[in-house]
Amino acid sequence: MRIVFAGTPDFATACLRACIDSGHHVVAVYTQPDRPAGRGRKLSPSPVKQAALEAALPVRQPESLRDPAAQAQLAAFQPDLLVVVAYGLILPRKVLAMPRQGCxxxxxxxxxxxxxxAPIQRAILAGDAETGVDLMQMEAGLDTGPVLLQRRTPIEAVDTGGSLHDRLSLLGADVLGEGLRRLFDGSLPAASPQPEAGVSYAHKLDKAEALLDFNQSAAALERKIRAFDPWPVAEAEVAGEKLRIWAASVIEGQHPQRVGQIVAAGRDGIDIACGEHTLRLHALQRPGGKRISAGDYLNARPELRQPTR
Incomplete structure (x- = not known):
């Protein structure tokens, strides 16, 4: 088959490799235009573009696929299948109808x-027990198409946004590879419409969400810290200083201190009173500094040390 692949972030690169390894002909790779990145704000290619160039594949970067010229260029590749993974651009109905096998x-x-x-981070924030990846037949609605194949994985208590991202990326490549094999040999199951019940939306992450509100439960804040690692990274006001929080745990039990106050601080961490239970900070980062342990932070601020409960 002639495959056009469309994707942008690192999450999509494993799926691009699955298409290449499938033995089918990847005739073009679509990705978003280069964006400014880093301190110098120089234009930087997307991870998918870098992977495509390394594989010597043609790359196209239209600002939009609504443009008739961009649509004509895509049609000229005569794709049998369009594979889309975190592309970031809307596919108009005319584009969805182009490939013989659909999108x-x-x-x-x-x-x-x-x-x-942001389905990965939202699943962690909500305390979901499991998540997974779906291979879906695309239609005009936002992620509303029928599902062809699925893979599941538990969300572990130690999973971060980063660790779950990496695991789901590989699962996505696995399910895509299976889909391509089964489409080619005629064993692909019919797509199953999504149930009407249980719909929820994973809105885009906003950096403003990163600030921890200690009026919430310690469990909810601990999930946020994991979900927002590696971006946008949770932040909190601790003893008059704004810190980035990288790792924490929940200490159950009541405390006499007001919400947001330090309950205890020592080698094991810094305990902060929350709306429910206590949050123990293990790894943090001062403005302009690097990630350090709570113990190292207390070495710089010994006045905060209190007997650990």
């Missing part, structure tokens, strides 16, 4: 739960 999407959730932009 496939690899989505990092168990649909219809967590349709939208």
């Amino acid at each position: 496939w999407n690899v989505h990092a959730s168990l649909l219809p739960r967590w349709r939208g932009a």
